Amino acid sequence: MSGIDGLVAGVLGNPAVPGEALLRALTGELGRVACNGLAEATAFPQEVIEVMVGHPDRRVRMALAGNPHVDPVQRARLVTDPDRVVAVWTVRGGRHPDGDPRPLPDDAYARFLSHVMWSEGDPDGDLLTRDEMMQELVASPDTPSHIYRSFARRPEAELRLMACWWWESHVMVDRVALTLDPVRGVRRRARRAAFDVRRCLTDIDWSPTGRGSEFFISHRPLTRADAERIVLGDAPPHYRPYAAGNSHLPADLVAVLARDPDPRIRYRVSIRPELTEGQRAAIDYEVPALADLDDPMQLVPRCLVGTPEEWARSRHPALRRRAACSGGQGRARSDAGALADELRDALAVDPDLGVRVLTCRHQVGVAPELLLRAYRDFHGCHRNRLTYRPGFPTHGLARFAGDPDPGMRELVLRDPGASAEVVLGLLADPERCVRTALARHPAVPVDRLLVLLDDPELGPYAARNPALPVEVMHRILDAAGVPRGV
Structure with missing residues (x-):
């Protein structure tokens, strides 16, 4: 067999693995690779979840906390885990292959915030400070925006202080409340934030390699002299694209940037919100190619x-x-x-x-x-x-087995009607992504699956194949030293 840890991870991530095998695995010493298999498993029976929630190995709890296939209500049970890394792993979550967010219930975020604010932490030293835990919450793509906007109404002064960083995202009533907050530090931060969004930016780094002012040049009002220096003068040229999107930029300077030789700048001007359809059409812009579906x-x-x-x-x-x-x-x-x-x-x-x-x-x-x-x-x-996506076709995808695009050949995995002959042919595909995908197709005959388990490359993927007999799954756990009958 190939590396036993990889095979165990494959079994634990197999969509057909029975609960008894998962429970058996959880009684033994699981390595990092095996825990990765748990983190990618597509389903857990309830009795397995109960064991994982209380498991002494934090890597097992992290595997449950970050598994995007698990019901967020179940994952949310770990937001107050005494290990701060597990708690953060829960709110940060994993990424489901479909890319859609899997937010926790709102009350789970409230419990996490209270846990962060009031827990004593590990006296021997935490890997994560309170501030780092909050940064992970805010940075998580799964955290709904209304959660961090709710900081303005939280009872903890530290959270109301953080709320001031997102000043413009708050409704007016929350802004007013923050400027009148009973805590002096919150009042000062809120009033400074209210002032900053109105005052002109004055502390621009004009050095040729200066890179620290781009965000502010994109959003803050600029003095006429500074705006002209960026658009017409000797400012670092990389500031111009940021100024092109600044809603405070005077109209005559916007018109200058609309004729800029840099197509990126012309594009940024063309998407300014105040322009009419005719004004956009008058700009010689080039729309950049979409490079990332997640961004x-x-x-x-x-x-x-x-x-x-x-x-x-x-x-x-x-x-x-x-x-x-x-x-x-x-x-x-x-x-x-x-x-x-x-x-x-x-x-x-x-x-x-x-x-x-x-x-x-x-x-x-x-x-x-x-x-x-x-x-x-x-x-x-x-x-x-x-x-x-709902409705993406599955039947008939085997016709792409000979397509020159490896991504199209990978689609054969999703065709339940693909023949064993077609699937076996793709196990020798020149592209690794195709080989590893097809090793998981249930049309692979069992005798060939057993051979693939010894393949250093394809073994862990063959162990994920739902056609793998349950007894073979148990034999892999035997080889890993996990006792039976527990």
Whole structure:
């Protein structure tokens, strides 16, 4: 057999592994690789979850806490774990292959915040400080934005102090309350934040290599002299793209940047929220290619004027991309409702690849053939997210076994009707991603699976194959030294 830890991890992550095998494994000494298998398992029986919640090895608890396939209500039981690393792992979560957020229940975040504020921690020294735990919560893509906006109304002064960092995201009543807070430090921070969003930026780093002022140049008001220096003068040239998106920039300087020789700057000007359709069309912009399905907002304006319906009808592809992201969950998507069917269908066949792909990624009800077309056409990061969309086809994918695109050949794994002959042929594919994917196809005959377990490369993937007999799973645990009959 290949490395026993890899085989055990494969068994523990096998979608067909019985609860008795999981319970048996949890009685033994699990290595890091095996715990990784638990972290990727697609389902746990309730009795297994109960054992994992109280397991003495924190790596096992972390595997449950960060497993995106586990019900968030079950994972939330670990938000107050005495080990701070486990508690943070719970709120940070793992990433499901479909890329959609799996937030915890709101009350779990409240319990986590109270745990962070009031727990004494490990007297021997924690790996994570209180501030680091809060940073992990805020940085997690699964944390709903209303959770950190709620800091303004928390009883802990430390959290109200943190709320001031997101000043512009708070509603007016919360801003006023923070400026009148009974704690002097919170009042001062809030009043400073209210002042900062109105005052002109004056402490710009003008050195040729200065990189510390970009965020402020993007958002804060600029003096006329500084704005001219950035747009027309000797300021570091990398400041101009940031100034191009500054909503406070005077109109005449915006017009200058609209003719800038740098296409990135012209693009940034073209997505300014105050522009009309005609003004956008007058700019010679180039829309950057969508590179990452998990980060579309890097190319899509955040503060547009209008509605998703208006954006969907825009002549500017970036606005249509924003419309395509509407109606979903998570920070990267619009808070507006889902698009009407006719607009969704129009965007799904849009001439811009980014619009088509984002429509398939975020909208429900896209036709299966269009989902498959988007997957075929898009070659950026997280392409595989599209295969988890509702309606993505499965039957008939074996026809791509000879496709020159490895990503298309991988789709054969999702075809339950693929023949053993086709699957076995792909086990010798020149691309590793195809070989490892097809080692998990249930059409692989059992005798060949047993041979694959000895393959250093494919063994751990063969151990994940749902066609692997349960007795073979137990024999792998035997080889790992896990006793039977416990």
